[in-house]
Amino acid sequence: MDDHAQAYTPELVPTLGRQARAAAAQMASASAATKAAALRALAALLRQHGAPLQAANALDLERARAAGLAEPLLDRLRLSAAALETCAQGCEQLAALPDLIGEISGLRQQPSGIRVGQMRVPIGVFGMIYESRPNVTIEAASLAIKSGNACILRGGSEAIASNRALAALVQQALGAAGLPPEAVQLVPCTDRAAVGQLIALPQYVDVIIPRGGKGLIERISAEAKVPVIKHLDGNCHTYVDDPCDLELALRVTDNAKTQKYSPCNATESLLVARAVAGAFLPRMGAVFAAKGVQMRCCPESLAILQPALGLATTAPSAAASHDHAAPASSANGNAPTPLLVPATEADWGTEYLAAIISIKLVAGLDEAIAHINRYGSQHTDAILTTSHVHAQRFLREVDSSSVMVNTSTRFADGFEYGLGAEIGISTDKFHARGPVGVEGLTSLKYVVLGQGEVRG
């Protein structure tokens, strides 16, 4: 605890829950215009209050620096003017999107005479648990407003001053639009017990969305007494098929792996049809080598890449010592890291989040699909092919939340999918799969319109 956090009491979270439940009913019946007005008011406040927001953020940064936080983590914590402008623009974009709440679909008359359809309605109250980035506070708040939900936010303790300043503006915007400020509440203390309570109050919280490391998400899933929209691994595959467009395959695979190493939708494993490997792999390997990407190869791909690239290979015994379980932080492309390494079984199931890729030759489509369904994490997988039949089978048979043809796995993202915003990516099959936007925070209830029909 510190000056910017309130003291924890056991009554704190239940009180927030009661208030959220009451606010949720008002949010659910708010008009599209009112919700859009609140989002535009929030955008305006974020622009007007840049200086005080950055001052609050400076307190978090100072404390984090004093605590010895590494520079990449400080970066995530930083609320730059550009980051605030992005948040403001995100609110305006959401305000401009069509409002999904109340939409009725599939209304059809049944033999009895009644007409039956489904209406899209908010889920109610969601709890969001996240780590350092304070802009998640605005992303979650704006999605809650647009979707007609209430939410309770529990950000990282290191961002408490920033988050409290941001949440105060959100509540001001809600009030200005005539909506209940309690629709978006931040847990104002940093005590861990608050998280334990938040995930175990089904009477007040309908779903929990954790965003952060795998450890956090596994712990929350195991302990939650309410449904969790969770995102675990992103062990994404790109499969270069026979037949394929070689130039397209080179360009897309390069982008899928190297455009950015840390996102969950970056490709971690490359599968290549044996028939095209001779033409494809040497050129692809040269691109990876030039960018310092370590290739962890099956024996066959190694046998192609080694002579083609003229690179030394680490002996299997030495290579076996590389760390499969965690992102290989040492593998940043610098000289000491070998570029060609024999893969071990563990590589096929590993999400590196680093400049490392596993490479495996396969006989063709069947083996590729079987490999992905066995070792993948059901996140995002792509086929690069010119065969219509292969594309259709890949789309249908690969059991992942996003399946792609002839494009980069890096596109698996709520903004790129046109959702307007993203509160997370679900690797579950239940309720919502893949990028979760406004629609993932809603459900469908049945509406039945009659003219006095009775059941016989």
Next chain:
Amino acid sequence: MDDHAQAYTPELVPTLGRQARAAAAQMASASAATKAAALRALAALLRQHGAPLQAANALDLERARAAGLAEPLLDRLRLSAAALETCAQGCEQLAALPDLIGEISGLRQQPSGIRVGQMRVPIGVFGMIYESRPNVTIEAASLAIKSGNACILRGGSEAIASNRALAALVQQALGAAGLPPEAVQLVPCTDRAAVGQLIALPQYVDVIIPRGGKGLIERISAEAKVPVIKHLDGNCHTYVDDPCDLELALRVTDNAKTQKYSPCNATESLLVARAVAGAFLPRMGAVFAAKGVQMRCCPESLAILQPALGLATTAPSAAASHDHAAPASSANGNAPTPLLVPATEADWGTEYLAAIISIKLVAGLDEAIAHINRYGSQHTDAILTTSHVHAQRFLREVDSSSVMVNTSTRFADGFEYGLGAEIGISTDKFHARGPVGVEGLTSLKYVVLGQGEVRG
């Protein structure tokens, strides 16, 4: 355990799970024609094997009788020729329905050039836990086949011989159509430990659907390590609005309460707008009185009904002894049960499943909506009104899985809604609300079609 059940071993359920997971992949990619063929084969087998099925059922009935099971429970257990024919017809109807699996919706091009849509796919493996009625075995199996899922069924121990005979036919039908028989497996033992395992194997089971008493469902929900599609109370309301069509209101309210007392979609609570109570309640009360329905009334409705019906009222002190928590089994309409009783606070939250109705006057729409959202169970609630504005507000603001205008709550049913079949009714908001058919056993994955686009 008995002769018709296998011995329990701790390896039994995990083995079923592994087999189900393997079968699920084949079911997911089975063609619509193959699944329809399996359903038609099952219908034919049910008709051909009527005699041996009824012989197996006779064993269950005999054992149940010896164990002293009450007649209504024996009735639920009975697999009559008519019940088998209904099962067979249900399979044929499902076979004739359009196949939803693989359907792509919302495919739209995004600014990057990629086209993004969603494909409907099976959930994977569901576990079903149910009590006496053996026809649920066929309902669950046929829905699994149609939706491209695998399932593991755990029926009641009293129906084990019937269920094993039915499940054997299901596996025969699957095999005949070239589908894996392991797509539908019955837990062949009656040990309770098998249930505990089935609900705690997320690697093999994606969702659990319990069907039975509230106690069973609460226990499973509390202990499950996978999502549960659950159905708790059905405390359904009919609200007679001002203005309304009086004749329609009388006919529909009568049907909603008295057409059948035991289903979860029967109306348990009647709300009446004060302005129409004088015209409506005496006539409605006369209908209820004639059918022996006990009316538990607020003071105002009691003051209208008592003189109108000329009935004696039990004094509040005596009435307070009626059982609010459980269905009032004594209240079967026979002479000793008083027809007019003052309601207590507990009545507003009670699902009677019996010839009892609670009655309350309200000022109008606002109070009706507030009452339903406070005391209801989010199952099914209806407004009877001639006001378009009131109908729209009721549909939007009542937070229940089915909201109805001018028709009977008894219509809340998968068949009546045109779903073709129903595996249960969900009172949850997450994933599926209301009657759950084929669609509730599926989810949507993203499909992304590109032409070599890369992310910038």
